[in-house]
Amino acid sequence: MQSQIFEMQYALNTFYFLVCGALVMWMAAGFAMLEAGLVRAKNTTEILTKNVGLFAIACSMYLLCGYYFMYDGSLLLSGIAGGESLVPDALSQAAENGFNGDAVYSQASDFFFQVVFVATCMSIVSGAVAERMKLWVFFAFAVVMTGFIYPIEGAWTWGGKAVPLIGELNFSDFAGSGIVHMAGATAALTGVLLLGPRRGKYTASGAARAIPGANLPLATLGTFILWLGWFGFNGGSVLKLADVSSANSVAMVFLNTNAAAAGGAIAALITARLIFGRADLTMLLNGVLAGLVAITAEPLTPTPLLATVFGMVAGVLVVFSILALDKLKLDDPVGAISVHGVCGLLGLMLVPITNSDATFGGQLLGAVVIFVWVFVTSIIVWGILKAVVGLRISEAEEYEGADLSECGQEAYPEFTR
Template sequence: METTFELGYALDTFYFLVCGALVMWMAAGFAMLEAGLVRAKNTTEILTKNIALFAIACTMYMICGYGIMYGGGDWGLFLNGIVGDGATGVTEEPATYAPSADFFFQVVFVATAMSIVSGAVAERMKLWAFLIFAVVMTGLIYPLEGSWTWGGEAVFGLYTLGDLGFSDFAGSGIVHMAGAAAALAGVLVLGPRKGKYTADGKAVAIPGANLPLATLGTFILWMGWFGFNGGSVLATATVESANSVAVVFMNTNAAAAGGTIAALVLARLMFGKADLTMALNGALAGLVAITAEPSTPTPLLATVFGAAGGVLVVLSIVALDKLKIDDPVGAISVHGTVGLLGLLLVPVTNGEVSFSGQIIGALTIFVWVFCASLLTWLAIKSVLGVRVSEEEEYDGVDMSECGLEAYPDFTGGRAG
């Protein structure tokens, strides 16, 4: 019996770590996607933001985030407990995997939420203002929201989302919508890029510098999402859990495919052309839409859910442009608008979840993250400032913020 338990423990721990590594690889996907969708003169800065935010997320979640999210406010939980537990080997049942593996899996989710913010505020935000916000987002804003959802704590002691029928399997709302809410607050404080909108309010297309990179980034994210959703099963050492993992992988892939097709077709109908950027965002939208519940739909229904996300993301991107909300990579639409859709789709296939619980949960996540982020952005703006000068924006933030260019043989400091 002991040997069987140890084998299951080892398999579940190994699976957790592999899925965590896949989610960590999504950081490369976000970096490539954003680097491809911004202009050449802003590439180095966006890459710097992506690697720096990942390091900050890992450090802040270790110092206090994990304790806030799962320790009932015990900020020293990780430093005082989890490290020791993880170093002693197999613990007593009912633990089925190493606690340190759980920490690793959770910390890469935090970095994912923060990565969403990076693309939305690209091309006009000061690097260090962004990194200061990353400290607050990953160390407090996200962990507190996570404690009310996956952590099971009452929202400011008032109500428990789980008791209201709220469910978010892998984070359509908890991770993706939360990141989009923080991004929206930052974009509203920043304002649009120079030249993005004409005097009469029409949006001007500002093409990205490297669509092959953006496509590579999307495929990396698509691959990483198998760890994101599959790892959220939390086990694989039994027949039941292995079957659940297989279903989640299958439905995750189906939704991404549905989102890609739907976005591409809608873009063709609306714009008369096959818009690659819409297709890429459609794939990501399909993935976000299925993330809240990838275990209960049939493959065909998962494809339909993904297609709904693909349609919604195109409409949302167009609508935000009409509202002069400038998001260079479409992150707010992909992760925010479609994240909400993902939450609302859960009760369609999971009878234990209520629409009212999903709505209350979504409002709780959005209001907290948006308001806390808005206050943080405004505080940073008042002390440090959040936006580069008009001249720096024109020349590109690579030189002013990082002192080097990503494509020195081609940009010459001023290329678009």
């Protein structure tokens, strides 16, 4: 009887992990649609190519080496020299893990859930450097980011190889406000710093010019896809479902995730109305995402009302952050640095309000470690790429659009000619 109970828990938890992983994978479509809607029509094909390509690169690099760096899992492909099976040992042994040890789900499902987080982190970079970066330079950076940079900072936090002081101060990041979102935003920031703004974005006096996206219905669809996918992102991070306590935790995480998104949307909408005198759809969409990012660090312990308040704080903050970055001439076409970076940091610092195991000092130190590691390594990689092949497409190519110069085809040929 006990064995049957364990088997049922193992099966349900594994299935839940896989479903949540599939929801997070669906966020790749959300990022693709959001970014395609917020760039100009002449850059649509290129941004879609980036999003599909980076997902494939992330999955492959994490399998080859990223998971090994992060968890010491033996996921390096074995047997290439000796002719043995290409199935990694860590995956082939998963069936026995659920009954006599700590694991209550297949390790293969754990890998799948982890790998889609890596792709999410890299997707954040894509929108921030849109409309002027060379496609293959971006892919080259994605190889290093997903295979090395992200896994190392993940090893220090989720991987159990904590920097000693972080461990002593109880750094906590439930589903990745800092580990995933702030890390991706930091890599994006370094790229934007070395890349420079889009031509025509700022006047000679430094004032920002609005460059409207080509398809706001598509951007709205992308936001709703991300909102849906986030239930898997945060809900799956409970790590199991098949007992009463875990089921209750999953339900609360879903509830708080949705509440924070709604709060972020409302606050951003009102803030934009007060500043601009009108509703601003792009700020509304970013408010949704800001609330989601902020609650990701701790979606379990707040009450639903407090989760809504946390989302509202993020919704206000993201509007002012986007405006501030424009004043600094940091050109981020989709607001990714503000949404995922600034609000990711906010999420980390909100954790101790409801989670007594975390400390503000530990949260701040963890954020600093993540930021410094990703910033330094990313700027080195971007710097090497800039020196060797250059980061930007030419001025003429930027004028005609990256679709033609990088991909040779337009997304909307009947409308752009």
